[in-house]
Amino acid sequence: MPINITAVVMFFIFVAITLGITYWASSRSQSRSQFYAASGGLTGWQNGIAFTGEFLSAATILGITALYYAGGFDGLIYAIGALMGWPVILFLLSDKLRAMGKFTLTDVLSYRLKEPSLRVFATVATVVVLLLYMVAQLVGAGALVELLFGIDFFYAVCVIGVLMMIYVIFGGMVATSWVQIIKCCFLLVLGCILAFGVLAKFDFSIGKVLATAVEKHPLGIKILGPISLSSPAAAISAFLTQAVGLAGLPHLIMRFFTVPSVAEARRSANFATALIGLFYILMIVIGFGAVAILTGNPDYVGPTGALRNGVNMAPLYLAHSIGGDLLLGICAAALFATILAVVAGLTLAVAAAVSHDLYAGVIKKGTQTEAQEMRVSRFAAVTFSVVSILLSVAFRHENITFLVVTALSIAASSTFPVLFLTVFWRGTTAAGAVIGGSVGLVGALAAIILGPTVWVPVFGNAAPIFPYQYPTVVTLPLSLVLIVVVSLLSQKSAAAVAPARP
Amino acid sequence: MLHDAVEVQGGDLKSGANQKGPDAVSWICTAVTLAGYLALMLGVAYAPGMLSQPLIEGSLLTVGIAGGVFAILLLIVVSAVYTHWRNAGER
Numbered sequence: 001m002p003i004n005i006t007a008v009v010m011f012f013i014f015v016a017i018t019l020g021i022t023y024w025a026s027s028r029s030q031s032r033s034q035f036y037a038a039s040g041g042l043t044g045w046q047n048g049i050a051f052t053g054e055f056l057s058a059a060t061i062l063g064i065t066a067l068y069y070a071g072g073f074d075g076l077i078y079a080i081g082a083l084m085g086w087p088v089i090l091f092l093l094s095d096k097l098r099a100m101g102k103f104t105l106t107d108v109l110s111y112r113l114k115e116p117s118l119r120v121f122a123t124v125a126t127v128v129v130l131l132l133y134m135v136a137q138l139v140g141a142g143a144l145v146e147l148l149f150g151i152d153f154f155y156a157v158c159v160i161g162v163l164m165m166i167y168v169i170f171g172g173m174v175a176t177s178w179v180q181i182i183k184c185c186f187l188l189v190l191g192c193i194l195a196f197g198v199l200a201k202f203d204f205s206i207g208k209v210l211a212t213a214v215e216k217h218p219l220g221i222k223i224l225g226p227i228s229l230s231s232p233a234a235a236i237s238a239f240l241t242q243a244v245g246l247a248g249l250p251h252l253i254m255r256f257f258t259v260p261s262v263a264e265a266r267r268s269a270n271f272a273t274a275l276i277g278l279f280y281i282l283m284i285v286i287g288f289g290a291v292a293i294l295t296g297n298p299d300y301v302g303p304t305g306a307l308r309n310g311v312n313m314a315p316l317y318l319a320h321s322i323g324g325d326l327l328l329g330i331c332a333a334a335l336f337a338t339i340l341a342v343v344a345g346l347t348l349a350v351a352a353a354v355s356h357d358l359y360a361g362v363i364k365k366g367t368q369t370e371a372q373e374m375r376v377s378r379f380a381a382v383t384f385s386v387v388s389i390l391l392s393v394a395f396r397h398e399n400i401t402f403l404v405v406t407a408l409s410i411a412a413s414s415t416f417p418v419l420f421l422t423v424f425w426r427g428t429t430a431a432g433a434v435i436g437g438s439v440g441l442v443g444a445l446a447a448i449i450l451g452p453t454v455w456v457p458v459f460g461n462a463a464p465i466f467p468y469q470y471p472t473v474v475t476l477p478l479s480l481v482l483i484v485v486v487s488l489l490s491q492k493s494a495a496a497v498a499p500a501r502p
Numbered sequence: 503m504l505h506d507a508v509e510v511q512g513g514d515l516k517s518g519a520n521q522k523g524p525d526a527v528s529w530i531c532t533a534v535t536l537a538g539y540l541a542l543m544l545g546v547a548y549a550p551g552m553l554s555q556p557l558i559e560g561s562l563l564t565v566g567i568a569g570g571v572f573a574i575l576l577l578i579v580v581s582a583v584y585t586h587w588r589n590a591g592e593r
Contacts, residue, residue: 073553076570077546080539083577087535090581091528210562224564225554226546235547239539263589270585277574284567 003150006329007336011149014186014337015163021178022171029172032370035377036103036352037257038173044264048271050177051255053184055082055246055276057342058335059140059404061187064280065318066311068287069294072213072223075287079280081239085246086276090269093247096423098262104349105250105415106357109422115430116362121437122415123362126250126353128441129411131388133249134346136403138392140312141339147309148316148332154393161389164344168351168381173258176344183334183341188279190334194315195282197322198289209285212292218305223291237473244476245408248416251349290318297321312400343388347381354380402453405470409448413440413475421483432487440479447471531584538573545569 033039042050060082068075100111106122138157145156167175202208210224217223246252256265294300294307300317302308307317319331355377360368368376395403418437421428448454450465468474524532545553545566553566 073564073566073570076567077542080542080570080573083574084536084539086581087532087577091531091535091584092524095524095528207562214562222554224562225566226550235543239543243536243539263592266585266589270581273581274578277578280574281571284571 004148004325004329004332006326007148007332008329010330010333011336014182014333014340017182018163018167018175018179018340021182022167022175025171025175025178028174029170030374032103032356032373034174035172035374036348036356037254038177040258040260041174042177042258042268044259044267045271046177046181047255047259047264047268048275049184050180050258051252051268051272052275052279053180053187053338053341054252054255054345055272056184056187056279056338057137058144058338059136059400061283061315061335061338062140062312063401063404064283065287065290065314068283069290069307069311069314071219071227072217072288072291073225074227076280076284077226078238078242079283081242082246083273083276083280084239084243086269086273088243088247089252090266090273093419093423094256094265094269095262097253097256098265100423101253101257103254103257103356104352105253105419106353106361108253109418109433110361111422112426113422113428113430113433115434117434118430119357119361121434122418123353123358125410125414125418125437125441126357127350127384129248129407129415130250130346130350130353131384131391132403132407132410134343134384134388135391135395136400136407137339137343137346138388139396139398139403140400141336141343142392142396143310143312144332144335144339147313148336153396157389157392160340160343161385163340164347165382165385167340167344168347169378173254173348176341176348177258179344180341183337184275186334186337188275190319190331191279191282191286193327194319194322194331195285195289197327198285198293198318201289201293201322206285209288209292213288213295216295217291218295233473234468234470237468237470240476241405241408241412241470241472244416244472245412248411248414248419249408250353250415251345253419254349254352286315286318290314293318293321347384350384351377351381354384402448405453406445406448409444409471409475410441412472413444413479414438417476417479417483421480421487425484425487427487427491428483429487429490431490432483432485435486436479436481436483439482440475443475443478444471447475527584527587531580535573535577535580538576542566542569542573 029035064075064079067078097108101108105126106119109122110119138160141160142153142157145151146153167179198209214221214223259265259268294314294317300307307313316328316331320328355373359376360366360373414437417440418433422433447466448471451471452464452469455461455464553564555565557563557565557568
């Protein structure tokens with residue numbers, strides 16, 4: 001592919017604007033509260049857009065379009081599943097998060113349970129989940145940048161890594177939020193242009209889009225109904241992983257503390273729900289449009305019938321078919337901006353976990369100075385960036401969806417059950433939370449390795465030992481039960497030490 | 503912003519966060535939105551053929567796609583109503 005000038009120019013404009021914002025934000029990122037939570041100074045609307053940006057990662061957009069392209073309706077099911085975490089967060093958790101937390105997920109967990117072991121567990125779980133999520137984003141980003149900008153994968157990932165470090169280290173939550181807001185607006189506008197472009201090609205008739213998609217797709221009329229998720233347990237497990245995993249993602253939890261009040265926090269979550277929902281409705285048009293326009297089109301499809309350069313290219317090719325090189329360039333730049341913004345959010349969450357939860361909470365037990373804590377968080381951001389760049393090079397040929405599924409499954413089986421029970425059940429003890437959460441974490445990881453995604457294709461075994469792609473249907477109940485049982489067993493000893501009510 | 507932005511100091515008790523946790527309204531809202539989605543997933547699991555049927559005879563809009571859009575809109579509406587109602591109640 002020739003280098004796309006529009007993409008390069010748009011990308012440099014985005015980088016220039018975001019670096020300008022980082023410079024502006026650097027004077028507002030000196031204190032802890034500024035660095036971790038933008039001093040709670042965002043409005044509900046701003047935070048809602050940032051929430052949306054955090055949620056609509058490049059892996060999500062590429063993955064959903066690819067699912068539509070492969071199986072039509074399955075893309076919609078996946079998208080809705082990802083959206084269903086919001087009611088859990090907004091209706092059930094938002095008030096409690098605000099009441100119990102300060103900056104991070106660990107703050108919420110250790111509001112009642114002060115034991116250092118719980119903080120250590122929460123930090124480890126946070127880092128594992130976010131590292132997997134991060135590597136998925138970087139692998140996707142590196143491949144995309146390599147293709148569009150003609151630079152080597154390693155350098156592509158390094159450019160992304162350096163930019164995200166600058167945003168986080170100098171601009172903290174203020175810069176990260178604004179990068180996220182700009183990118184999200186960019187992406188929403190692009191989504192509208194793509195959906196409009198698809199409809200314009202088909203006389204503004206959804207019926208014609210669907211009819212052409214059905215006519216061209218090898219599976220025909222089947223793409224308008226469910227195809228791949230056949231077994232009930234597999235469907236329920238996919239649902240649990242997505243709906244519940246979301247509520248356990250530490251970088252999303254942090255966004256509840258960047259607004260001044262609980263009312264604004266609710267407003268931002270509500271606003272994000274609406275924006276993401278409407279974007280997913282646009283994605284129905286974009287997804288079936290991709291099937292209708294790209295399938296069998298020799299400009300985009302190779303001799304085998306598969307999309308050239310992989311199925312992740314679907315949205316880019318769609319943009320090209322609608323607006324030529326110009327729209328392709330804009331689309332590429334938007335995706336790149338998306339990746340940058342999301343990885344910056346992930347890096348900030350890890351920096352906060354290491355400096356605030358581990359260094360300040362466990363090692364120094366609150367005796368550190370603010371300057372020391374800030375130094376540790378910046379050091380953590382750099383270390384995390386370097387490690388994830390190296391890992392993404394090692395995993396560059398892995399399937400991105402698999403990495404995201406693993407991250408979400410671990411969140412759904414470890415951080416979520418611990419969060420849920422510590423928030424809703426006063427009987428939870430630190431021992432219960434740590435043991436149940438750790439078993440969930442290890443169990444989810446083991447089930448994925450023994451499952452159909454790794455055991456068969458990677459290790460070359462004939463059949464998977466664990467039957468489902470998503471382990472959550474087993475590991476989430478396992479973790480919940482363990483937390484309850486161990487808590488009940490350890491309650492008597494804890495009651496002697498801890499006060500009855502916080 | 504006119505809000506007291508210093509509230510981040512450990513817990514948000516003063517600004518009206520509901521210490522008691524989710525009440526009946528929260529649970530009902532959760533149940534309503536998840537029920538829409540769960541119905542869709544049960545359809546996917548047990549009655550995939552039904553979801554592939556056209557919503558109106560002769561149309562390409564299937565029960566599944568319409569149901570999916572409905573589940574999304576339901577979530578948007580319920581969360582908007584919940585947020586407005588709860589925020590108004592705290593003022």
